[in-house]
Amino acid sequence: MAVIEVKNLSKSFKVKLKEKGLKGSLKSIIKPKYKTIKAVRNVSFSVEKGEIIAFIGPNGAGKSTTIKMMTSILYPDKGSIKVMGLDPSRDRKALSYEIGTVFGQKEQLWTHLTPYDNFKFFGAIYDIPEKAIEKKIDELRELFELDSFINTPVRNLSLGQRIRCEIVASLIHEPKVLFLDEPTIGLDPVVKENIRTLIKRMNKEYKTTIFLTSHDVGDIEKLCKRVIIINNGTVVMDDTMENLKYHYLNKKIVEAKMKEMVNLEDEEGITILKDKGYNLKIEVDTTKKSVSDALKLLNPDNIIDINISNVPLEDIISDIYKNRD
Amino acid sequence: MKKYLFIFKSEIMTNLQYVFNIFVGFIGYFVMLFILFNLWEYLYSDPNELINGYSMTSMMWYVVITEILYSVVGGRTLCKKISNDVKSGNVAYNINKPYSYIGYSVSSHFGNMFIKFIMYVILGLGFGLIFIKKLPNLSLVGIIFVLVSSFLGLLISTLLILSIGLFSFYIEDSGPFYWVYSKLILVMGTLFPIEYFPTIVQKILVYTPVYVVNYGPAKLFVDFDIHKGIGIILAQIIYVIIAYLICNHIYRKGVRRINVNGG
Structure with a gap:
């Protein structure tokens, strides 16, 4: 249940409007103006x-x-x-x-x-x-x-x-x-x-x-x-x-420590967040490229250490706020 | 009813921590009485003379009592508190509790006045005894009537001041309204009994709060008679009902206008 x-x-709320300055204050006494704000x-x-x-x-x-x-x-x-x-x-x-x-x-x-x-x-x-x-x-x-x-x-x-x-x-x-x-x-x-x-x-x-x-x-x-x-x-x-x-933004964060440097620029579905030579942090858009494809690009033999995580919730939420504004 | 008693009790517990503040308030009270005593001594060339039916001593006792009631109510603070509650949206947080806001405010204010009332009565009567010496003749029935009538007077004051405070739902600041109200009550009925005004004004005043708020209890204290007592208490009961209905009406209409943004 x-x-x-x-x-x-x-x-909705009715909010009193006031023009700036003393003149505005006097005006709002004689002829108050209101604005309606649709809160919900x-x-x-x-x-x-x-x-x-x-x-x-x-x-x-x-x-x-x-x-x-x-x-x-x-x-x-x-x-x-x-x-x-x-x-x-x-x-x-x-x-x-x-x-x-x-x-x-x-x-x-x-x-x-x-x-x-x-x-x-x-x-x-x-x-x-x-x-x-x-x-x-x-x-x-x-x-x-x-x-x-x-x-x-x-x-x-x-x-x-x-x-x-x-x-x-x-x-x-x-x-x-x-x-x-x-x-x-x-x-x-x-x-x-x-x-x-x-x-x-x-x-x-x-x-x-x-x-x-x-x-x-x-x-x-x-x-x-x-x-x-x-x-x-x-x-x-x-x-x-x-x-x-997991599904709203379909994005994963891949952090990898590499043996050799890899160039992933211009790869569709991959955004480079950090590139410090052998240390790489990328964001994979799984609607465009699967995580396994992304790993293939990195070459598994070339990887010393790897961490795959979700996009922090904070980023997801602020993205939703921004996109729906 | 039990919950309102608990609100009353909790307010007393809070106020017990501020007993010293009440003592500070006495200074103003004593100064006022001192000035009034001198005024009456000056006006009464012969202490046995009667002016508008009051002897010098009864006039002095009259102001001892009305000043106690006027000071104990602490109207300015109450009006400001209610007005701020409305303006800041605080009143909203009392709405979703299982009590009536008016009931809450009245019991809380009575808790506020309780210790003050006891202390003012003890010190006021003590002050009166030192300077006036003789207490008015008052039987046990008289004392009960004075106490009941004081309670009702304080209740009416509280409800009227609450109504003025709640006016903040409609206007920016209800302070000026309270100022007019308090000065009217102070001059008519607190400093001077109704009998001191022209006959035509007296006829109007008996129908106003002036008659029931401070004048009633003080009049019974200085010049008790059972018929007058019953008349005053009946008038007070009618006024309690009227004041409550006004207060309730303002609150009910006002609460729909609440605007609590943010937070």
């Missing part, structure tokens, strides 16, 4: 139970607007959304019990209270009985390894510790769907990795469906099996991570 079902979703245009997709899905796109692509419509913060202009069978704009309260949200750039914890008091607070607003809250806090405390700072006021925590607490706070009421909007923003690589492991563990343990937006390719690559790319308000790609990586 689909946990999230979005059909033909659209949303005809977006449709669905998400199954237990999936971890990456919802990505460049800045201003419409990701956050879509998430905000799914979490009942914004009202759509057109189209329909069903999250756990509920309509976010009509069943706001009922939906709030089913979903959890973490906005990496917005704090939802009370900064002067300890994480423990915060968790108790979130338990209370979701009408969870006292005993059940305690049990849940104990369970999550262990899963997210919070023991060393659970009684330290949130304002004194490091960013990584705070994000962990933000995630726990959004899990207290056992949501079926968790919306994570850039959860690893501003974190160092070690803490990022730690958060990713915890998200994975949580997904496995509670079968929580996770809807993730991030600019960090590592988050997407390590957590998600499916990726939806949005640009200029429309879905430009909705595919599995495997397909995205």
Whole structure:
């Protein structure tokens, strides 16, 4: 059963225009002008139970607007959304019990209270009985390894510790769907990795469906099996991570250490990325030339060492962004 | 209801860390009382004389109480907070929680006022006792009425200021509206009781928030009578309903206009 079902979703914003200078400011008071920005245009997709899905796109692509419509913060202009069978704009309260949200750039914890008091607070607003809250806090405390700072006021925590607490706070009421909007923003690589492991563990343990937006390719690559790319308000790609990586651009990177120098210039389907005499790095477009043909050109007897890898996901994604602009 | 009590409790816990700030606020309160006490002493040539039905001591106690209520509400901070919440889009992040935003803001503001109220009452009454010496005659029923009426007065103030703050959904800055509101409340009903105004103005004032916000509780404190008490509390209950409906209407209409870009 689909946990999230979005059909033909659209949303526009009216933005006030102001000409430059004092004259422009005065003019905008007397005769204000507005511009309509189409933030989301005809977006449709669905998400199954237990999936971890990456919802990505460049800045201003419409990701956050879509998430905000799914979490009942914004009202759509057109189209329909069903999250756990509920309509976010009509069943706001009922939906709030089913979903959890973490906005990496917005704090939802009370900064002067300890994480423990915060968790108790979130338990209370979701009408969870006292005993059940305690049990849940104990369970999550262990899963997210919070023991060393659970009684330290949130304002004194490091960013990584705070994000962990933000995630726990959004899990207290056992949501079926968790919306994570850039959860690893501003974190160092070690803490990022730690958060990713915890998200994975949580997904496995509670079968929580996770809807993730991030600019960090590592988050997407390590957590998600499916990726939806949005640009200029429309879905430009909705595919599995495997397909995205292996078939979308059909390109392989071949790095080879040679006994003798080889000249591959003007070869169709081959782009030389680096050529340092005996060390060569090329990109093979497999729609034009197979990897085995490329290896034949290098001459296998001539190769000392070789490494064949996929194009980094980061490059693939930025290529998709650029091509669809 | 339990969740709102929890919001109230969490706000008290937060505020306990800032008790010192409340003490700083007392300085302004004491200066104001000191000026007003001198003013009334100057105006009343004979302490037993009655001006508009108030003796000198009852006039002094009147301002002790109204100034407590006026200071405890901290309207400017509340209005600014709500206005900023609306303008920055912060209000949006409260929408997807299972509570009403108005309920949340009111309970959170009551948590904010709770410690302040206790401290102002103790210090205000202490200050009054030192300078005025004699407390007005107040029975236990009277005290209960004053407390209930103070609670309702604070609730009405909170809801009205919230409504003004929520006006930021429609205009760039609701600050000037709050300025007008606060000055009206300060002059009418806080510094001077309704009886000090011309009869025609008095007739209008009894239907305005001036009557129920600060005047009501202070009037009951200095000159309690059960009929007046019931009248004031009934008027306050009607005002709570009206203020809530206004606030709710502004919020419901406004929330559809939310524009949260980026982030």
